[in-house]
Every structure is written in C-alpha cells, then in structure tokens.
Amino acid sequence: MDLSIMIPELLSALPLTLAITFTAMIAGFLLALVTTTFRVRRIPVVSQFADFYVSYARSVPVVLQLFVAFYGLPLVVALLDVEDFVSPNVAAMVGLSLYHGGYLSEVLRPAYLAVERGQHDAADSLGYSFLQKLVRVVGPQAVHIALPGYGNAIIYLIHNVALVMYIGAADVMATAHLVMERDYNQYQFETYLVLAVIYSLLCLVAWSIVRFFEKRNARFAPNTARAKATVMPSV
Amino acid sequence: MLELKNIKLSYGSTQVLNGVDLSVKRGDVVSIIGPSGTGKTTLLKCINSLARPSSGTIAFDDVRMDYQKLDRTAIQAIRLRTAMVFQQFNVFKNMTVLQNVMDPLVVVQRKSKEEARRIALEELDRVGLSNKIDSYPSQLSGGQLQRTGIARALAVKPDVMLFDEPTSSLDPELVGEVLKVIRDVTSSGITSLLVTHEMQFARNISNRIVFMDRGVVAADGSPAEIFEASSNPRLTQFLTTEHSIQ
Numbered sequence: 011m012d013l014s015i016m017i018p019e020l021l022s023a024l025p026l027t028l029a030i031t032f033t034a035m036i037a038g039f040l041l042a043l044v045t046t047t048f049r050v051r052r053i054p055v056v057s058q059f060a061d062f063y064v065s066y067a068r069s070v071p072v073v074l075q076l077f078v079a080f081y082g083l084p085l086v087v088a089l090l091d092v093e094d095f096v097s098p099n100v101a102a103m104v105g106l107s108l109y110h111g112g113y114l115s116e117v118l119r120p121a122y123l124a125v126e127r128g129q130h131d132a133a134d135s136l137g138y139s140f141l142q143k144l145v146r147v148v149g150p151q152a153v154h155i156a157l158p159g160y161g162n163a164i165i166y167l168i169h170n171v172a173l174v175m176y177i178g179a180a181d182v183m184a185t186a187h188l189v190m191e192r193d194y195n196q197y198q199f200e201t202y203l204v205l206a207v208i209y210s211l212l213c214l215v216a217w218s219i220v221r222f223f224e225k226r227n228a229r230f231a232p233n234t235a236r237a238k239a240t241v242m243p244s245v
Numbered sequence: 246m247l248e249l250k251n252i253k254l255s256y257g258s259t260q261v262l263n264g265v266d267l268s269v270k271r272g273d274v275v276s277i278i279g280p281s282g283t284g285k286t287t288l289l290k291c292i293n294s295l296a297r298p299s300s301g302t303i304a305f306d307d308v309r310m311d312y313q314k315l316d317r318t319a320i321q322a323i324r325l326r327t328a329m330v331f332q333q334f335n336v337f338k339n340m341t342v343l344q345n346v347m348d349p350l351v352v353v354q355r356k357s358k359e360e361a362r363r364i365a366l367e368e369l370d371r372v373g374l375s376n377k378i379d380s381y382p383s384q385l386s387g388g389q390l391q392r393t394g395i396a397r398a399l400a401v402k403p404d405v406m407l408f409d410e411p412t413s414s415l416d417p418e419l420v421g422e423v424l425k426v427i428r429d430v431t432s433s434g435i436t437s438l439l440v441t442h443e444m445q446f447a448r449n450i451s452n453r454i455v456f457m458d459r460g461v462v463a464a465d466g467s468p469a470e471i472f473e474a475s476s477n478p479r480l481t482q483f484l485t486t487e488h489s490i491q
C-alpha cells in the first residue's frame with residue numbers, strides 16, 4: 011500500500027467534508043441563536059415549537075436525523091413546488107444544521123440564563139432595547155460562558171459529519187470505503203488509521219480556535235479565570 | 246416632578262408594596278429607610294419599570310403612566326430620565342470602566358464616540374477613577390466598581406438619580422470613598438432618591454426622609470422630624486435597632 015497515493019485520495023473528499031461542516035456550523039449557529047431567543051423570551055407557541063425542535067435534535071440519533079432529512083426534504087421541496095431533486099450533500103447540510111442548531115441551543119440557553127439578573131437590570135434601566143442589550147451586554151457574556159460547551163458542540167459536529175455517507179454523500183469516510191474496496195479490503199486498518207488522524211487534526215484546529223477565544227475573553231470573566239488559577243493539583 | 250400613587254405589587258402570594266404614595270420635588274434629596282424586605286428596592290425598581298406593579302400610577306413631569314397598561318413609550322421616557330445605582334453595582338462585566346460609562350451614551354443616546362468619551366472621562370474624573378479607565382470589573386475593588394456605576398449613571402445626565410443601598414455590599418473600609426462621591430453628587434443639586442442604612446449620612450445629605458415599613462410609607466418628613474420627633478413606634482424601634490448595629 012502506498013500512503014502517498016491513499017492520503018491524497020482521501021483528502022480529495024476533504025473539501026466536501028469541510029463544506030458540510032462549515033455550512034452546519036454557520037447555519038446551526040444562526041438557528042441556535044433564533045431558537046434560543048424564542049425559548050428565553052417564552053414567546054407563546056413559537057417557544058413550544060422551539061422546545062420541541064431542540065428535543066428532537068438532542069434525542070434522535072444523528073444518523074436517523076440524516077435519513078429524516080434525506081427522505082423528508084424532497085417532500086418539503088415538492089410542497090414548495092420547486093426543483094424536486096435533493097442531493098445527498100444538500101440533505102447532509104440541512105440535516106446536520108438542524109442537529110447542530112438544536113444541540114447548540116442547549117448550550118446557549120443555559121449560558122444566557124447564567125448571566126446575572128443585575129446585568130439585565132442595569133441595561134434595562136439605562137434604556138437599552140432587548141436587541142441592544144443582547145448585542146452589547148448579555149450576548150458577549152453568554153458567549154463567554156458558552157465557549158467550552160461550544161467547543162464540544164463543534165467537535166460532536168465534526169464527528170457526526172462522518173455519518174453522511176449513510177445517505178450517500180461522498181465525504182472522506184465514504185471515499186475511504188471506496189478506496190478500501192478497490193484495494194480488496196487489504197488495508198482497512200491503515201486506511202482507518204489515516205482517517206483517524208485526519209479527524210483528530212480537524213478537531214485539534216477547531217479546539218485551538220475555541221481556546222483562543224476563551225483566552226482572549228478571560229480578562230472579563232473573573233470566575234472562570236480564578237477557578238482555573240486555583241485548581242489544586244491532584245495528589 | 247415625580248409622583249407615585251397607590252403602588253401595589255406582589256410576588257406570588259406575598260404582597261410587597263401595599264399602596265405606596267410618594268412625591269418628589271425637583272432638587273429633593275430623599276432618603277428611604279426601613280427594615281430589610283419592606284420593599285425599598287422594589288419601589289425604586291417600579292420607577293424605572295425593572296419591576297412591574299399590579300396597579301398604581303406614576304407621573305414624571307409630563308409623562309404619566311398607569312401601571313395596569315403596558316406603555317412602552319412612557320417606560321422608555323422615564324428610563325431615559327432616571328439613572329440607577331445598584332446595591333450589587335451591576336457594572337457590565339464585559340467592558341472596561343471607560344466602556345461602561347461610554348456605552349449607554351453611544352448605544353442609547355446615539356452620541357458620537359468622541360463626545361461620549363469626553364463626557365465619560367469627565368464623570369470618571371469626578372468619581373476619582375481617571376487612573377482605572379482601562380481596567381475590567383474583575384480587576385477592581387467594590388468601591389471602584391460602585392464609583393464606576395455612579396459615573397455611568399451620571400454620564401447619562403438624568404433628572405433623577407436612584408441609589409439602591411449603594412454601600413451595603415462594600416467592605417467597611419471602602420464605604421467612605423463611595424459616600425464621599427454620593428455626597429458630592431447630591432450636593433450638586435440633582436434630584437436623588439437614596440435607599441440606605443447609613444442613618445447619619447442620610448440625615449446629613451437629605452432634605453427629606455421616608456420611612457418604609459411592611460410595604461407602605463409609614464413616616465415621611467424632614468430629617469429632624471424623623472430622627473428626633475417621631476411618634477411612630479415602629480420607626481422608633483427601627484432607629485434603635487439600626488443605632489445599636491452601628
């Protein structure tokens with residue numbers, strides 16, 4: 011087996027894996043923002059719907075969510091009476107965006123609720139609108155509180171992208187299987203090992219970025235900073 | 246300039262405010278005293294609608310509001326003319342001292358950055374924090390946090406300052422520096438409402454003292470009337486207790 015051939019072959023599918031990841035990251039984040047806003051503001055009906063969506067995203071196995079997106083999306087598209095072909099790639103992006111958005115809302119909501127009541131009071135008393143308060147005061151503090159949880163959410167997302175092959179998207183995982191079969195399944199262990207390295211690197215990059223933001227904001231979060239500084243070495 | 250009438254508010258089944266009447270004239274410095282849990286904080290919060298009474302009315306100059314109807318325009322108008330200093334400071338934790346004071350001017354009052362900065366520096370100088378403008382709240386003492394809170398409130402140029410036990414969360418050695426700033430503010434002529442347990446201080450800076458007890462105004466008068474000539478047994482008892490604590 012020649013790694014210098016196998017690795018580029020696997021990497022040729024990396025752009026799709028990354029595209030799905032980034033789409034789900036961005037769309038999921040926006041979805042989580044909206045969902046969380048509905049939930050913390052307790053807007054009737056809308057917030058119940060948001061709660062339902064979050065429990066779907068959190069409790070249904072991700073691979074099942076992908077199938078639901080893959081078979082459900084064409085029905086939605088047909089209803090809208092537009093182009094009726096839904097590619098596995100699009101279904102993967104939609105399915106994982108929904109999954110990630112719901113998961114992330116369960117990270118953002120407690121973080122939002124953890125921001126002290128007094129911060130709301132101060133902003134309200136000074137005449138900030140809900141949106142101004144969110145953008146200037148509560149949001150940044152909630153994001154800071156949410157960062158460790160957000161790091162986990164991103165890592166779970168990256169892991170779950172490996173499931174898109176089940177609905178026929180040609181990501182690195184699916185490509186690895188093609189490569190292995192073509193080679194009469196002689197090099198399965200080696201191929202999986204290379205895959206493991208690729209996923210580890212992806213997660214490492216994501217983790218480093220989150221860490222960077224955690225450090226950058228540490229100065230306005232005395233609690234976390236202090237908690238870290240005073241951790242006793244285990245004996 | 247400010248008149249509250251028959252304010253009632255309950256949390257669940259506990260009636261906290263039981264028909265409070267209070268009127269404040271321009272230039273008044275009114276100290277509100279009374280036992281813990283009688284609704285002093287809640288009353289201040291009703292003024293800027295951080296708490297919402299179930300009934301009652303407020304008149305703030307030309308703005309009139311019946312608390313039974315949700316009137317966002319009136320709420321915002323009153324919020325823009327009052328500024329609150331909190332017991333727990335409530336300085337924005339994600340901003341430096343300077344940003345804390347500038348932000349409401351830029352975001353709410355839509356002033357230019359330059360002007361907001363100029364005003365903020367002026368107020369921070371007034372409270373003696375010129376050397377801390379780039380510090381984050383996590384790097385400050387309680388006294389410095391509260392002075393930041395006061396500068397932030399002053400910077401919006403309110404018609405009325407609302408102080409809610411501004412020194413109650415401070416270590417004893419830091420109380421003095423904050424009281425000094427408050428004395429300076431109230432003597433500048435700005436209308437102020439001050440909830441406090443600092444009896445001597447209240448007596449010195451106020452032209453009126455309001456004694457709240459069990460959700461109502463139980464006594465209301467000049468410092469001399471309240472501290473020396475009171476015939477209200479609950480007030481006498483309260484003053485004796487406070488005196489023995491101090």
Ligand SMILES: Nc1ncnc2c1ncn2[C@@H]1O[C@H](COP(=O)(O)OP(=O)(O)O)[C@@H](O)[C@H]1O
Pocket residue numbers: 256261280281282283284285286287288
């Ligand atoms: N958000 C709240 N929810 C429930 N009860 C509250 C709330 N805020 C205050 N209270 C209750 O209302 C009463 C009056 O509180 P407060 O106005 O803070 O009193 P004071 O400032 O005079 O000490 C207290 O019994 C307190 O426990």
Ligand SMILES: [Mg+2]
Pocket residue numbers: 285286287410
């Ligand atoms: Mg209080």
